[in-house]
Amino acid sequence: MGKKIEYSQIKKAPIGESFVTFCVVRSKEVKYKQNGQPYLVLELGDQSGRLKTRLWNDIDSNSAETPVGGIVKIQAVAEAVNGRKELKIQRLRAASAEDKISADALLPQTAQDVAQLRQMFDAHRQSITNTHLLDLLSAVFRDEVFAKAYFRSPGGKLWHHNYLSGMLEHVVKLLNFADLMNIHYPEIDIDLLKTAIICHDLGKVREYSLNGYIDFSTEGRLLGNGAIGYGIIDGHIRDLPEFPAGLRQQLLHLVLSHNGKQHGAPVEPMTLEAMVLQHLILLDAHTNAILRIRENDVLPDQDWSKYIPLLERFIYAGKQA
Incomplete structure (x- = not known):
């Protein structure tokens, strides 16, 4: 067994080295060996x-120590199993009050400076000149509880920007992209596009729960962020009696169509701004996801990721020419 080290990031633990850290139990499943004996997959x-x-022994006691959403203290060794990193548990116990570890401390967070992201967000918002759209955004962010949740929300559960303030990071990059697009295509309604960028994922504030790990809330699983966001935005628009009906339709179309039907949207993008928004989202989301895969999901002695079903391909992570 390798030398025991203190290590707080399980994905970056070197293969073969033992470490001690705290984790949250994201999921738990009982499976069975060929001889019928049960074991736990955490x-x-x-x-x-x-x-x-995988916990092969003491199923009942280990299951009692590992409720989903619970925090555990582990001593483990990182090992490669079929081209993927897994943990071999040496010791495990439920965390206690004396450990002074909170679920929030185990949530992934953006590596970006959140204060700087907020400044960039505010600058983009202030660049919008359409008074109706400005009134709408003022109404949305007037609720301080909602605004705090918006700026803290992850951008996704697993695929892209899946960490605290990930949505803010995603939105700011999209706003930056929008300015670049507008230089080359001045025909774009930049105020509409920027407002849609800010609003397109509003529903994620209520779609996700953050109890030690990012998961879907009941509302999020039942309705999805698109429907939730539509309701939030349309509710605020209805409180603005002078908001033009045509502008309402244009904005809500961008919100409803931004993922495209292939990813569950009720309608396809059918306006210039909607099509631009969809492609900018894909560009940033896929770039963020591929960088994460290259950094965290490829073993040190490998040049390729595991097969990525969402992209229907492997990702090369070897040395660049």
Whole structure:
């Protein structure tokens, strides 16, 4: 066994080295060996991501120590199993009050400076000149509780920007992209596009729960962020009697169509701004996801990621020419 080290990020733990850390139990499943004996499969997570582990013995006691959403203290070794990193647990116990570890401390967070992101967000918002859209955004962010949740929300559960303030990071990058697009295509209604960028994922504020790990809330699973966001935006528009009906339709179309039907949107993008928004979202989301895969999901001695079903391909992570 390798030398024991203190290590707080399970995804970055070197293969073969033992470490001690805290994790949250993201999921738990009982499976069975060929001889019929049960074992536990856990998915553990911390700030760096998630890894699976298998507990072969003491099923009842280990299950009692590992409720989903609970925090555990582990001593483990990272190992490669079929091209993927997993954890081999040496010791495990439920965290206690004496450990002074909170679920929030285990949530992944953006590596960006959140204060700087907020400044960039505010500058983009202030660049909008359409008074109706400005009134709408003022109404949305007047609720301080909602605004705080918006700026803290992850951008996704697993695929892209899946960490605290990930949505803010995603939105700011999209706003930056929008300015670049507008230089080359001045025909774009930049005020409409920027407002849609700010509003397109509003529903994620209520779509996700943040109890030690990012998961879907009941509302999020039942309705999805598109429907939730539509309701939030339309509710505020209805409180603005002078908001033009045509502008309402244009904005709500961008919100409803931004993922495209292939990703569950009720309608396809059918305006210039809607099509631009969809492509900018894909560009930033896929770039963010691929960088994460290259950094965290490729073993040190490998040049390729595991197969990525969402992209229907492997990702090369070897040395650049």
